Amino acid sequence: MISQDNSKIQYLDDNGQPTLKVDGLNVYYGESHILRDVDMGVAPGKMVCLIGRNGVGKTTLLKTIMGLLKPRSGDIAFQGKSIKGLASDQRARAGIGYVPQGREIIPRLTVGENLLLGLEATKGGVKPNAKVPDEIYELFPVLKTMLNRMGGDLSGGQQQQLAIARALMGKPRLLVLDEPTEGIQPSIILEIEAAVKRIVRETGISVLLVEQHLHFVRQADWYYAMQKGGIVSQGPTSELSNDVIQKFLAV
Numbered sequence: 001m002i003s004q005d006n007s008k009i010q011y012l013d014d015n016g017q018p019t020l021k022v023d024g025l026n027v028y029y030g031e032s033h034i035l036r037d038v039d040m041g042v043a044p045g046k047m048v049c050l051i052g053r054n055g056v057g058k059t060t061l062l063k064t065i066m067g068l069l070k071p072r073s074g075d076i077a078f079q080g081k082s083i084k085g086l087a088s089d090q091r092a093r094a095g096i097g098y099v100p101q102g103r104e105i106i107p108r109l110t111v112g113e114n115l116l117l118g119l120e121a122t123k124g125g126v127k128p129n130a131k132v133p134d135e136i137y138e139l140f141p142v143l144k145t146m147l148n149r150m151g152g153d154l155s156g157g158q159q160q161q162l163a164i165a166r167a168l169m170g171k172p173r174l175l176v177l178d179e180p181t182e183g184i185q186p187s188i189i190l191e192i193e194a195a196v197k198r199i200v201r202e203t204g205i206s207v208l209l210v211e212q213h214l215h216f217v218r219q220a221d222w223y224y225a226m227q228k229g230g231i232v233s234q235g236p237t238s239e240l241s242n243d244v245i246q247k248f249l250a251v
């Protein structure tokens with residue numbers, strides 16, 4: 001495995017100003033120390049995957065990046081500027097799209113209405129007569145056929161696609177996805193994986209995701225492995241060793 005410090009410097013330095021940079025983050029729930037001195041980052045136009053067993057702090061890290069949890073120490077910079085003082089809605093408007101675990105689709109709104117809610121993260125907000133751009137349907141064709149269905153009537157995989165599409169409506173520069181394939185059937189996992197790859201390739205949006213499926217993890221450019229609230233290993237996913245896979249993925 002590559003040594004942690006060298007690879008970290010190489011990864012972030014070779015790619016220009018990082019889209020996201022997290023430095024020395026410490027987060028507590030009450031007195032429980034959950035994140036310990038976390039340093040990590042996402043380079044522009046890259047896909048970065050966070051791996052680790054249940055309960056190691058992956059969701060806590062994403063929530064802290066989104067401003068839903070307050071760190072006790074450390075800094076978070078987005079496109080070169082600290083966002084530590086910004087509330088979560090301000091982080092969304094600054095260009096960070098978030099799809100939480102469980103997706104949070106509004107069940108009693110239609111697919112179309114759920115999509116338009118994503119415009120709240122744009123400067124103009126939701127305007128009357130707002131439309132969903134065609135690119136969204138090109139990425140997720142199933143949504144076009146279901147525009148008038150209630151969000152709550154969609155399958156888990158369809159809801160996940162809707163949640164990612166809704167986040168894209170906010171025109172983010174960084175998309176943060178918390179286990180997008182959790183509880184989703186294998187054929188749909190491949191569709192979601194392909195859509196995320198296409199987003200990175202065609203739009204230049206950077207992606208940070210938590211993922212357990214090895215095939216999906218391998219699509220990322222870089223991985224960070226977490227254990228007990230700290231980053232314990234990182235490197236290009238092309239160099240993921242069996243040892244790392246055994247230790248950090250539920251395969």
Ligand SMILES: Nc1ncnc2c1ncn2[C@@H]1O[C@H](COP(=O)(O)OP(=O)(O)OP(=O)(O)O)[C@@H](O)[C@H]1O
Nearest residue numbers: 029030032034052053054055056057058059060061
């Ligand atoms: N609201 C909370 N209050 C107190 N402790 C919490 C809270 N939420 C999470 N924790 C604890 O923080 C630790 C990290 O949880 P977190 O959800 O970040 O882990 P994770 O790696 O995302 O795991 P999973 O894949 O199961 O979601 C766990 O020990 C968990 O029990």
